[in-house]
Amino acid sequence: MTNVQRYRFNAALTCFTRHDEATNQQLRNHPGNPQKDRSTETDFPARLAARRVQTGASAGPRQFLLNPQKEIKAVGYAPNRVATTGTSKPGVLCATDGLDLCFAVGVGGKKPSTGEAKARVFHVMPNNMPLPVAQYVNKLTDQGYEVKAAIHGGDTGSTASVNAVNRMSRMLQGLDVPIEFNDTAGGSSRNGTFGAVVEDGDVRFVTQLVSPGRR
16 A cells, blocks of 8 residues: 555546656655555545546536646545545645545635635545544634535435434534535445645635546
8 A cells, every 4th residue: 555645647548647656755745754654545546536537628616627737636535534635735636536425525724815725635434533624624723714615425325424424514514614515416426526626825626527638
């Protein structure tokens, strides 16, 4: 199991390629710090995400136009804890996929006075407790960010999945976090790739990736 969670999009082959260790190290904000231990996490389902990619010259509000020159930070899931990845770099997509009974939560924070913004994606299993999401929300709030969130995934046919989504939604509401959208769908066939990206001093949540086509 590798700790590398950075990928690039290959528009010619419509696939996601994982960066090697050296490139991953170069792209890190704090290369001198130890890498997070992701040994208990599954890999990001890159092939599944690639099959979902549409082709177009532009993207709508909940679509993200992939840039082969930009890194993508992508995360799978962990059975016993919430898997997560985040960034403050503009244009860098944080993403997850493989949302069946599990679901994704995006949390974004912005500081209009400085133009700073942070985006983070959480992959939540039905048995995972929502505490890490609450801790991150509180951290952003303490740092002076305006916080918002979005939920995507889960399965309305599963009581455990629905209960977990409802628990997360209630927790966010209790923290006074606006929920931009809450899409709880019918399992993996209807749930798409979920992502969060920093753009123009704000955070945008997306549920569809778009390829610019061959370059």
